[in-house]
Amino acid sequence: MTHSFDKSYWDQAWDGERAPMMSSGDANPHLVREISGIEPGTALDAGCGAGAEAIWLAGNGWTVTGADVADTALEYAEGRADAAGVGGRIEWVRADLSVWEPETKYDLVTTHYAHPAMAQSAFYDRIASWVAPGGTLLIVGHLHHRRGDSTSHSSAGESGHGHSHPPAEASATADSITNRLDPAVWTIVTAEESQRTMVGPGGRTITIDDVVVRASRRQ
Numbered sequence: 001m002t003h004s005f006d007k008s009y010w011d012q013a014w015d016g017e018r019a020p021m022m023s024s025g026d027a028n029p030h031l032v033r034e035i036s037g038i039e040p041g042t043a044l045d046a047g048c049g050a051g052a053e054a055i056w057l058a059g060n061g062w063t064v065t066g067a068d069v070a071d072t073a074l075e076y077a078e079g080r081a082d083a084a085g086v087g088g089r090i091e092w093v094r095a096d097l098s099v100w101e102p103e104t105k106y107d108l109v110t111t112h113y114a115h116p117a118m119a120q121s122a123f124y125d126r127i128a129s130w131v132a133p134g135g136t137l138l139i140v141g142h143l144h145h146r147r148g149d150s151t152s153h154s155s156a157g158e159s160g161h162g163h164s165h166p167p168a169e170a171s172a173t174a175d176s177i178t179n180r181l182d183p184a185v186w187t188i189v190t191a192e193e194s195q196r197t198m199v200g201p202g203g204r205t206i207t208i209d210d211v212v213v214r215a216s217r218r219q
């Protein structure tokens with residue numbers, strides 16, 4: 001069965017009791033590793049979901065905009081940010097990032113596994129254009145591989161261990177991202193493909209194949 005990754009899909013994905021199942025609350029380890037040494041400024045988390053990364057950025061001195069198409073995700077994220085005492089440093093924006101245009105550029109634009117109902121490469125082009133001169137782009141996405149033609153995000157193994165199988169159209173490779181970043185404009189800092197395990201929905205251990213690209217925009 002196929003479906004579109006539209007607002008209705010994402011609103012349902014984050015609805016009610018699903019929200020805490022979708023996000024552990026821990027910031028993505030790639031974000032923590034890549035951004036910890038960077039002087040804080042303004043940041044946009046594109047497709048922020050339950051806000052774990054926006055909350056981490058705010059707690060580390062960034063002035064954050066968390067943007068997502070799903071009202072359910074934003075409501076949940078806002079409650080978590082307030083509980084963490086960083087709500088005042090985050091503006092939550094309900095926006096369809098396939099058409100939205102920000103009023104400003106950001107010192108950091110980051111995204112973690114967001115895949116709107118548009119080509120993944122076109123989405124990355126859009127968010128890259130929102131980085132201010134001297135700023136940073138950090139993309140953390142699902143790694144594309146041959147098994148990635150499933151329409152589900154994970155499959156259970158026999159021992160309760162699952163392997164994430166994102167849909168092919170929602171995934172990328174490091175080369176497919178860096179090849180679109182004009183070397184006259186961008187310096188590639190990180191371009192890696194890696195695997196990690198994490199505790200997913202229902203306490204099940206899942207293996208995730210990630211692609212991580214960090215690039216600095218020249219002045």
Ligand SMILES: C[S@@+](CC[C@H](N)C(=O)[O-])C[C@H]1O[C@@H](n2cnc3c(N)ncnc32)[C@H](O)[C@@H]1O
Binds near residue numbers: 028
């Ligand atoms: C797989 S979730 C990842 C959420 C979060 N970044 C994380 O890592 O936990 C993808 C997110 O992208 C958001 N999203 C999908 N399409 C979008 C669009 N067109 N505009 C804004 N956000 C979108 C979804 O609502 C969802 O919160």
